[in-house]
Amino acid sequence: MIPSSAQPKYNTREEVDFVIIGAGAAGGVLARELSTNGFTVVVLEQGQYRTAADFKHDELDVVFNNDLLNHPRWNDPQTFRRSETETAEQTQGGPPPAYYARGVGGSSVHFTANYWRFHQSDFMERSLLGPMEGTGFADWPIRYEELEPYYARVEWECGVSGQPGPFDAPRSRPYPVPPMPVKSSGVLFEKGARAIGLHPQPAPLAILSKPLNGRPACVHCGFCMGFGCEVNAKSSTLAAMIPLAEATGRCEIRPLSTVFRIETNDAGRVTEVVYLDSAGRQQAQKAKAVIVSANGAETPRLLFLSESSRSPEGLANSSGIVGKYLMGNGHSITQAAFEHPLNEFKSVQVTRIVHDFYENDPARGFYGGGGMDARPFLDSTPILHAMTGLPPGKPTWGPEFKKMLRHYFTRKMSVLGSTTSVPLASNNITLDPRLKDDKGRPAIRMTYMDHADDLAMATFLQDRAVEILGAAGAAEIWREPVEGGTVQAHLLGTCRMGDDPVTSVVDRYHRAHDVPNLFICDGSTFVSSGRGQPTMTIQALAFRAAEHISRFARNGEI
C-alpha cells in the first residue's frame, strides 16, 4: 500500500521536530498526538505499510511462516537462553523469543486486543507490600490517578468495547461502545465462575462492537489473534491513529526503514537517526528530538547499538540497567471439551474475564496476582488445533486421531491465566556476542526464566480454571504444563521509568535521564508488569507522554 498522499516529504538533512522510531502501539499514538499538536514528525518503521486490504485468513502464512513477524528485507534472527550461565541458542523455526509484529501499527495489528486497565495497586505494590530482596520490585513514579484520563482517551479515541467490572479501578468516563456479544466460551466460563463464587465480567477489547470514529463494527470473522483485521474493527494504531496523523499533513511515515543507530554530539544530545531505507540505502534523518518506541526488545537493542565514547555501555545507559528487568507475564493454559459445539472459531478470542485474583493475597504464600479469560486460544484455526488442541496421551495419527479431529475442533475452549512477573535483573535483553543479522547487527539475545512466584501464581490460576470448567460441566479438562516461557509477546520493563537516574532509564515524562532530547515510550518503560494485558497501559502512557513532550517542546525545554 502506498502511504497517504497527504504525507509531507521531509528532507533528511533538515531537522524535523521529532523522529519516532517504531509505528506500533505507542509510536502510532505519539505520531498522531505530536503531529496534531503542530509538530513535524517522521516515523521510521522497519516493517511494511500494510492496510486492511492486505490482511488475510491464511493460517499457514501468518501463523507458521510468521508473515507479520519476519523482517521484511533480511534475516534477523534472535537467540534465547534460560540464564546467564548458558550460551544462548538461535531458535530454529517457530516463533522468535521476542514475539512482535513488524509493520505500521506494530503488534497492535496482530494482537488479541484484551484491554484491561491497570489497577491502582499496579503502580505502588512496593509501597503496599514491602521489598522483595534480590529483585527490582519497585513503585512507578506515577500513580493510576495520573494516568486515568489517558486510559479514557485510549478507550474513546482508539476504541475499546466494554463494561465496567466489580474490581476495576475508578474511571472518569464509561466505555464508548458496549462489550462484544458473548460467545459460548464466555457463557460457560461465566456459569462455572459464578458457581464457585467468583465475579466474571465482560472482557474489555480494543475491537469495536459498534461503529466508532468512522470505523466499522467487528464482523466476527474469527481471525484476531495473530492476524491483521480485514475490516479495521480492531483498534490497531494502523486503523485508529495513523490515518489521523497523516491527515495533519505534518507526519511522514517511512516504512521499510530499519534504524541502526542514534547519533549523539559532543554535548550529549542526539542529532540524527541512521537507518537503511526501503531501497537499502543508508540514510540519516536529523531531528530536534528522538522518541524510541521500538518495543521492549528492539528499544534496548538500539540503545546498545548507539553506544559511543560518551556512553560506552549504550546510549542512555549510565545506570547500566538498559535491557534489564524484562517482564513477559506468566501464563497457564487449561483446556476443556464440552458435549455440544461452541464453534470458537467464530468472532473474537475473549468475551468474559475473571479478575477475582487480580490483587496480591498473602494467604496464597507467594507474591503475585493475575487475571483469567475464556478463549479458543490455539483452537480458533484448524492447523493449530490439529497440532495442539487434542487431549494428551492419545494417538496423534491414524483412525483414532481423525475421529478426535472431527469431534474436538468445535467443542473445545481454553482458559488462559495471566500473571504478574517479578522484575529480575537476570531476565534481560542483550546483544548476542556471536550471532548477527544479515546486515551485521548483533542479534537480540533474550535471557529469561519466570520467577518461582510467577509460576506459582500461574498454577494457582490453573487450579481455579479446572474448578471453573468443572463447574461449567466440561466433559473433559486437561492442563498444559506450567513452565517458564520461551516466547514473550509482552516485552516489558527493559528501560524502566523512575525518579532516580541510578535505578531507572527514563524519568516520569519518558525523557532519558542521560540525554535531554531523547525519549523512550513503549513497553520498555514499565516498572511492573500488570496482570497480563499491557497494551492498554502502553497507549495510555503514550497519550500522556505526548502531552508532556509537546509542552516541553513549546517551552523550549528540549
Added chain:
Amino acid sequence: MEKTRMTKPDDTRRNFLKSSGSLFGASWLAINMPLILSASETAVENQQTGTGYENLSIEQALELDALVNQIIPADETPGAAETGVVYFIDAALGGFMSNAASVFGKGLNEFLQQTKAAYPGSMRFSELSPEQQTAMLKSVEETPFFGMLHFLTLCGMFSMPAYGGNRGDSGWNLVGFDHRHAWQPPFGFYDAAVHGQSTAEQDET
C-alpha cells in the same frame, strides 16, 4: 474434585509443547520453515490437471500418498491423500520448506529402504497391508522424518486450498471449520439462548 476425566500430559507431548513455550503452547516443530510458500499456484495447477510433481518423483509421490493416508486415513470422509496433501508437500518442498527439502527427501528414501529391509518380500511401502504400514510407521514415530511428514500432512490438510491440499475444503469440513468472512451471534450451542435462539439450532457440527 471434578467428576470429569483429568489426564496428565505424557512426556512426548511435554517435550513437543516445550519447543514454543507456555504462551503459545505448542505447535511449532523445531524445523526450519521461514519462507513464504511461493510454489502454491503450481501445486494447485498440478493437482487440478493431474500433471506431475515439481519436486517429488512419481515413486516418492505414490509412497507419500500411502504415508499421509496413514496420518489421516480415509473413512466415510476423504483421507489426506485424496485431499491433495501430496501436492501440497510437493509445493512446500519447493517453497517454504525448501531448505528442509533434502533432509525430507533423504528421510523418505531411508524410510523406504528400511521398509524393504523389514518386509523383504514386498516391493514398496504402498503395497504393504494397512496393518503392516501402520506397524512400519510406528517404528519411526520418533524420527525427524516422521515429524516433518506429520507436520506437512496437517499443514496440507488444513491450510487454504490455494496451497494444494484441503481440496474442496475437505480438511475444514472434517473438523467443522466453516470459512466465512462474517458471522452473527449466536455462535455456538451454549450462547444460543443468550442471543435469543433455541439451542437445537446450534447443536450441529
